[in-house]
Amino acid sequence: MKFFIDTANLAQIKEANDLGILDGVTTNPTLMAKEGIKGHDAIMQHYKTICEMVDGPVSAEVFGTEFAGIVEEGKKLAAIHKNIVVKVPMIKDGIKAIKWFTDNGIPTNCTLVFSAGQAILAAKAGATYVSPFIGRIDDSSWDGVQVIEQIVSIYNAQGFMTEVLAASIRSPLHIVRCAEAGADICTCPLSSILGLLKHPLTDLGLQQFLSDAKSMQ
Ligand code: E4P
Numbered sequence: 001m002k003f004f005i006d007t008a009n010l011a012q013i014k015e016a017n018d019l020g021i022l023d024g025v026t027t028n029p030t031l032m033a034k035e036g037i038k039g040h041d042a043i044m045q046h047y048k049t050i051c052e053m054v055d056g057p058v059s060a061e062v063f064g065t066e067f068a069g070i071v072e073e074g075k076k077l078a079a080i081h082k083n084i085v086v087k088v089p090m091i092k093d094g095i096k097a098i099k100w101f102t103d104n105g106i107p108t109n110c111t112l113v114f115s116a117g118q119a120i121l122a123a124k125a126g127a128t129y130v131s132p133f134i135g136r137i138d139d140s141s142w143d144g145v146q147v148i149e150q151i152v153s154i155y156n157a158q159g160f161m162t163e164v165l166a167a168s169i170r171s172p173l174h175i176v177r178c179a180e181a182g183a184d185i186c187t188c189p190l191s192s193i194l195g196l197l198k199h200p201l202t203d204l205g206l207q208q209f210l211s212d213a214k215s216m217q
Contacts, residue, residue, distance in 0.1 A: 001179045004187035006167065008032045008046065010053070012190040017054050019193075024056035026131070026167065026187040028087070028111070029063065044080055051081035059109045059129075061087035062097075070097035078106045085109045085128060090118045095125045102126030109165065114140075119151040123160035129185070133168035134178070144168070145177040152182040172196045 002023035005016045008031040016022045027050070037046050047060045058081070062073040070093060074086035078101075086101055087109040088094040098108045102125060109129040110122035114137055122130040132151060134144025148166050155162060163184035169175060172195035178186050 001183060002185040003193065004057075004059075004165070004185055005193070006031070006169065006187040006189055008035045008037070008050070010035075010049065013050060013053055016190055016193060021193075022054060022056070023185070024058065024083075024187075025050055025054050026059040026087070026109070026165070028061050044076075047077070047080050047084060051083050054083075056083060057085045057107065057129075058083050059085045059087040059111075061111065062089075065089070065091060065093060067093040067096045067100075070094065071100055074101055074106060074108075087111050087131075088127075090122065095121055098122065098125040098127050110162075111167070114147070116147060116150045116154055119162075119164075120154060120158075120160075123155060123158075123162040127162050129163050129165040131165045131167040131187070134166055134174060135168035135170040137168075138170070145174070145181055148178055148181045148183050156182075172198075 003021055004024040004026050005013055005022060006026045008027045013025060037043055051058050060077045062070045064070045064073050077086050078084050085107045088098050089112045090110055098110055101108045107128040109131055110127040111131045113119055113130055113132045119130045132147050137144035137147055151164050165185040165187055166178040166183040167187050169186055169188040169192050172192050175186050175192055
């Protein structure tokens with residue numbers, strides 16, 4: 001399973017990248033706005049900076065909701081860097097645009113996906129990635145990981161090439177369950193990635209080893 005970081009914060013991207021286990025980055029308008037980025041040029045520059053930091057796919061989301069606008073924006077985003085993936089919402093014009101990008105060799109990430117039916121449409125349109133938001137599904141009192149399992153099983157049965165990118169990850173347990181469910185990628189906040197490191201027995205064991213090592217010096 002690949003690890004993406006779900007942030008537009010450069011310090012966090014650097015910290016995850018320095019671990020050596022980062023495969024890509026996803027952003028969205030909320031995450032970009034959180035960094036105080038304003039205006040077309042600043043937005044484009046920020047994506048370029050991220051692409052120069054991480055050697056892997058970087059999802060950049062369109063702001064438009066109608067076909068022509070999504071295509072125009074997507075073309076400009078894709079021109080920033082070879083690793084840009086155009087992130088398109090799961091709406092009717094979004095599906096049309098994903099098909100257009102597929103036919104024109106531009107990689108896409110279909111976002112705001114909450115059901116297996118939506119994931120089937122994204123795959124039919126040729127999306128490179130599909131992003132089911134598992135934390136937000138949990139918030140609606142359904143099991144987000146179950147939706148991942150269902151999508152993985154449908155894609156395998158049908159031979160769809162779209163990669164399942166589990167998004168809206170809220171905890172290390174989400175990552176473990178998505179890995180078990182066969183997700184191709186998890187896009188996570190830095191805290192969830194670092195959370196995977198934690199175990200009290202590791203801390204206790206290390207304390208003991210360090211003290212025994214010291215006694216031998
Ligand atoms: C997906 O690519 C989104 O950026 C993201 O995972 C949404 O997560 P949230 O529900 O924590 O906002």
